[in-house]
Amino acid sequence: MTAIADPTWTLVGRVEDVPMLEGRTTAVDGRRIAIFRLPDGLAAIDAHCPHAAGPLADGIVADSCVTCPLHGRRFDLTTGLALNGDEAVAVHEIREEDGALWVRLA
Numbered sequence: 001m002t003a004i005a006d007p008t009w010t011l012v013g014r015v016e017d018v019p020m021l022e023g024r025t026t027a028v029d030g031r032r033i034a035i036f037r038l039p040d041g042l043a044a045i046d047a048h049c050p051h052a053a054g055p056l057a058d059g060i061v062a063d064s065c066v067t068c069p070l071h072g073r074r075f076d077l078t079t080g081l082a083l084n085g086d087e088a089v090a091v092h093e094i095r096e097e098d099g100a101l102w103v104r105l106a
């Protein structure tokens with residue numbers, strides 16, 4: 001089934017709107033979501049860092065992780081777990097279909 005036909009998925013933009021190794025913020029059901037484009041795929045996590053609400057979409061992306069720009073917590077984009085702290089962010093499903101990006105909340 002395509003995401004278009006499934007109401008649990010939300011259209012959030014086009015893949016070309018997200019530069020490689022950068023994040024962009026979008027909203028799904030009133031929740032801020034950070035989406036990332038990686039060399040081997042896409043990732044979607046909650047946009048606010050659980051430490052002090054830093055803007056994770058503005059963080060540096062490397063090795064499938066994003067580093068929060070405020071205090072440096074580093075989150076694995078596949079698990080949501082901080083590599084240097086006890087916090088975690090929710091990881092959401094994201095898929096691309098014909099260049100369109102779709103997110104389904106966890």
Ligand code: FES
Pocket residue numbers: 049050051052053054068069070071072073
């Ligand atoms: S707000 Fe992200 S590490 Fe502090």
